[in-house]
Amino acid sequence: MRGLRRLAPHAALLPLAVVTLGAYLGTVLWTLRTSFTSARSFPSDVFVGFLQYQRLFDNERWLVSLDHLALYGVLFIxxxxxxxxxxxxxxxxxxxxxxxxxxxxxxxxxxxxxxxxxxxxxxxxxxxxxxxxxxxxxxxxxxxxxxxxxxxxxxxxxxxxxxxxxxxxxxxxxxxxxxxxxxxxxxxxxxxxxxxxxxxxxxxxxxxxxxxxxxxxxxxxxxxxxxxxEVPAKFIMDHLFGRANLGLASAGAVMLLVPVLALLLPFALLRRERA
Structure with a gap:
């Protein structure tokens, strides 16, 4: 009985955990996959490797947006x-x-x-x-x-x-x-x-x-x-909805995920060591 009581809270949280994993981890993986395809207005199964990332960093607007984000970030923080x-x-x-x-x-x-x-x-x-x-x-x-x-x-x-x-x-x-x-x-x-x-x-x-x-x-x-x-998030939204370039927008979204993970992972590891 004690074992069942201990498992009850975890069982109650299981649906939330499943939805969270599906909504967040699932969409991240889908975006990552899409960034390696030739998707335009709709998803595509034609893989083009790192071509979208090459196009992304060949795009002057993207590079300018990164410069603006760096300047804004330093001043804002x-x-x-x-x-x-x-x-x-x-x-x-x-x-x-x-x-x-x-x-x-x-x-x-x-x-x-x-x-x-x-x-x-x-x-x-x-x-x-x-x-x-x-x-x-x-x-x-x-x-x-x-x-x-x-x-x-x-x-x-x-x-x-x-x-x-x-x-x-x-x-x-x-x-x-x-x-x-x-x-x-x-x-x-x-x-x-x-x-x-x-x-x-x-x-x-x-x-x-x-x-x-x-x-x-x-x-x-x-x-x-x-x-x-111009900032990266606006670049992504413009190419996703305004220019119908799902593959390029997904590549930009993946690149924005990199600094977030670079911030969160060390913080999570540090908290885990202290615990």
Missing amino acids: AACLLLGFLLAVLVDQNLRAEGLLRTVFLYPYAMSFVAAGLVWQWMFNPEMGIGLDWLVDETMVIPALVLATTWQSSGLVMAILLAGLRGIDPDLRKAARLDGVPAWRFYLSVALPQLGPAVASAFLILATGVVKLFDPVVAMTGGGPGMAS
């Missing part, structure tokens, strides 16, 4: 981690309005990325918004995307780092006060080194979000002006 840490330190001061502040800072993350993108599109409208025409300036469109998405995502980083700050031994805080250590020095020299797991978690979430960047670009710029804000 750095800005979110910095602003999220500063907000976490602010909320950690035991303010009376702590609950309100946490709600205000987290609220943008609860918004749809499309809705947030449209809000910032209006904000950057020279006639209706704050008077900046960054969305039509090829040199400023990426910083504009960084600004909009940092505003939306930094609240999540704040929540993660705040949880880490609240997990620090209170005796360390008391000792720092007794020694006359300034608050800024405590957070930089004592608290920050202990936030490694929290920072790693925030970095992983932000990095996977960078790879998937699509909605804010479509809502704010549509990839323009010209190709100034």
